[in-house]
Amino acid sequence: MDDGYVVGPPEVVFPALDRFAVAISDLGLKLRLDKSACYCPSGGLDTCPFQPPECLVGQILGSDGAIGHGIIVGGVPVGDSLFVDTHLGRKCDKALSKVNTLIQKLRDVQMQSLFCVMHFAMSPLIDHWIQHSAPEAVGLHAERFDRALLDVACVCSPGSCTADETTLRRLRLPVRMYGIGLRSRTDLAPAAFLGTLCRTVPLMLDSLGPDGVCRQGFLPQLLQMFGAGSFDAGAEESRFAFLLSSGCSLGSALAVHWSALKAELGEHCDGALLTAASAAGAGIDKVQRNLTHLREAYRFRQLDHCLREQPAGDIARAAWLNLDKFSTAWVTCWPSRDASLTNAEFGEVAARYLGLPSPACFAVIGERIAGTKLTVDARGFRLGSASLAGDGWRTQHDCLKWRSFEDAKEMGVPVRAEVYGLFASCLPHAQRQHFDSMPARQRQGMVPDFQITVQWDSRGPARQLLLELKTLHFGVSTYPPATLARCGPVARRAEAIPRERAAKAMRLDTLHCGTAPGCIGPVQQRLLALGPVRGLVFGSWGEASPDVERLLSALVEAGALRHWRSMSAGSPEAARGAIAWLLRRRRGLAAVRENSRLLLARLEHVGRGAAAALQRRSTASDCPAVQARRESCWECRGPQRAGRQGRH
Known part of the structure; x- marks a missing residue:
């Protein structure tokens, strides 16, 4: 058994851990507090009389020697800004190391394999963190990762390194829109974060379904943050209203990024963005997918208009207008x-x-x-x-x-x-x-x-x-x-x-x-x-x-x-x-x-x-013996699947 989490006031959490340790000992299990960590945003744990001495406050050493405090929840850092930034930086460093290793191993052997690995394996390496961390926290690290992926694209297609802005916009578009599918993780972060928020937060609290049956939440301790009844059936239009009015960082992030996406699309808002932030994601099964599709469709229309307006002889325009499902x-x-x-x-x-x-x-x-x-x-x-x-x-x-x-x-x-x-x-x-x-x-x-x-x-x-x-x-x-x-x-x-x-x-x-x-x-x-x-x-x-x-x-x-x-x-x-x-x-x-x-x-x-080489080849091909041999073989051309089958 691994990765258990307890949330609450120190005077409640630590005694509960003691009781839990006694309860599982009857099953032959042992609670390893020396492998556990604790964190309190308001501090004061060092003087807390309830804290077991073996359960230390989680910390991390920054690059400048400063110490950040926090814990890791589901692989995501939760703590002060230094703790979060340092942890995300290390995760990004590991991802970049993998990218560089793959470039060195594949660039001279199989460029197509390198490109496929970039598309299917490298690109999602930091997706977990852009979904579960605020865009402000992950932004700089996502930018570093984006540059590394662009380096891979430059290795596979050297011309893309010095390409103009129009070509870079094509690189970012999905394949179904005649792009490469090299999505910027920096650009994707707001939609990914909002999608995760809209999917997971409603599951944290107890809520009433349309049939009046109560569905139990998995983290009811956060009731004071989200508000009682916020996610009951019929309250969809105001489900995040309490969070937005609370003034907490999560509510502020929801308001800022939801408004930014609506402003980006302007009069072209559709789908999930037709609602206010208080009703974000209501009635939408996959919010991140919906938001991403809306943004990409809008950018596709912009790029399509831009390229069609180019001069008639422009090759980038011709390339854009002559692509279909076979081309991609x-x-x-x-x-x-x-x-x-x-x-x-x-x-x-x-x-x-x-x-x-x-x-x-x-x-x-x-x-x-x-x-x-x-x-x-x-x-x-x-x-x-x-x-x-x-x-x-x-x-x-x-x-x-x-x-x-x-x-x-x-x-x-x-x-x-x-x-x-x-x-x-x-x-x-x-x-x-x-x-x-x-x-x-x-x-x-x-x-x-x-x-x-x-x-x-x-x-x-x-x-x-x-x-x-x-x-x-x-x-x-x-x-x-x-x-x-x-x-x-x-x-x-x-x-x-x-x-x-x-x-x-x-x-x-x-x-x-x-x-x-x-x-x-x-x-x-x-x-x-x-x-x-x-x-x-x-x-x-x-x-x-x-x-x-x-x-x-x-x-x-x-x-x-x-x-x-x-x-x-x-x-x-x-x-x-x-x-x-x-x-x-x-x-x-x-x-x-x-x-x-x-x-x-x-x-x-x-x-x-x-x-001169062409003349030599032409002279050789005009030889009567060569012509006779060519004519005799012409009638028998075709696929040879199991021996010579002759003409089809």
Whole structure:
């Protein structure tokens, strides 16, 4: 048995301890007063005749040699200002030591792991004290802790160290609001303290419920501080009125910080802040959560307005407007088999997410990109959008394609990838032979990436759909500067895919089937029968077009029905959330990772020797033997799950 507390006047407490020691001795237990401590705010315990000599007044030695007095209750210091400040300072020092140790151990090994540890393990290290200590007491120590967490962010994304105020505001926002979730503990302290006060104080006193039944409190000795009947049913509007009028430090802290939060939000007050301090938290189950959400929603609106007002070509504005749930998936992903990033990749992903310069491109800004008239920009966008030798775009596209294919197979959905021969029967025999003799890459124009059978938009029976996957790289034409709609560029690109497919079908009919202009030929007729080709587009920030979200929802429904029992879920509905996060994490990580890999791989096209190396590679790739080998292998591309399966 450990950590027991007794509250009351000295002449009552110490005799009660003696009686308690006698009572537990019959159970073979012993009260260790030499391991106990006592504290009286008004002092005088040294001359108290009731105090046992072995039960000393709790004290702590300050950094200047002064002695503070108090005790620790539930890990929280209760005592004079020196005792509280010194104890909180030591707790903060221990937390900072852990942070520094983790930085040293992980920074060169796995940046992604360091970032995840910061997000999930480091950030909450002092949360217990900001919840149970007054913001004034914990403020300076929370500031030190905030600086340490910002140092971790700077290690993971060096550009954030010198970032402007707008980027720092994004760092503080939660991930669901396109931030990093690096909440300032100094800023969080008032809401955390008020939330704990509103949750615990009403439980201290006896109170009457709506049914008239008395609920026993756990600390009725504080009746004189909070007032009899303050927390009875029906007294919600004045439940803290007695405390506020008492003039004690707790009542003053409630009044000051509640008023400060209301002033911060002004006319945008909502939820818990619609009430006065006397009714703080009434009817709200989770006050800290409510207050934090209100403040963050207000700051999100402010930041959104600020960034939308930036000049049309501002990259921070473009980054902000092109983020969605897929773009943010990497922030909270632990490294795993399907969700890992190297240090170089992680640096690029974090920098692009925040709209910061590329770490990899920093040393080569302004240098010529071989084979083009372009130079490297600070964020590496030109490297991604330039038409360069090599298979960079195809590699990026295929990684996303096979990721989607594997996910559909895992969810038990019938799917085919690279659906060859879908329109071949529409061509005349002679034209079909001519078409088949063309190089494989030229014949791929009408080959959809996927044919999948799902229930679309949760309506009707499952049906076959054609899907085409595209990647979109940042440029003036692909990301029009004037666009204000969130993720508008990828949506616009996806909307163009059905028209492009229809135009290709019309061209095939004209060239190979002799169809007169304006008439519907056999290829176009087949396309109309199959339905429009839906676009799955992933952009420069990992954002996805609307049909990617619809496909994910369809796969979640199918996967929940297939896997809920093996997941030990209570029902398919209970399994949906876990499956949705699994699929979103995989695709979001794949999208941002392939963007970073494309940029890093294309750095070989930059520099003095890049042009000569490009010429050597081009000469080698033009070798007849290489071309023949490439053509013979093209038809057999695809995922190899258990040996060579050929084309899908």
